[in-house]
Amino acid sequence: MRTRLRICKEKVRFADHAAALAVAAVHGYRVRPYCCDRCGSFHLSGRLKGKRIPRPSSPSLK
Numbered sequence: 001m002r003t004r005l006r007i008c009k010e011k012v013r014f015a016d017h018a019a020a021l022a023v024a025a026v027h028g029y030r031v032r033p034y035c036c037d038r039c040g041s042f043h044l045s046g047r048l049k050g051k052r053i054p055r056p057s058s059p060s061l062k
């Protein structure tokens with residue numbers, strides 16, 4: 001399945017797999033790097049869709 005151009009443009013691009021993997025590690029590997037056939041770079045794909053990356057604190061919760 002080809003990556004949609006719109007998705008490609010919206011996503012962050014990584015020059016190589018290692019760079020993408022480093023960011024995936026930050027997210028606890030809930031996202032996975034994949035090679036994009038549109039731009040030839042790597043994007044992160046995964047379970048973060050529809051789910052915001054949790055913030056370390058919620059200052060408005062008082």
Ligand SMILES: [Zn+2]
Nearest residue numbers: 008036038039
């Ligand atoms: Zn792309």
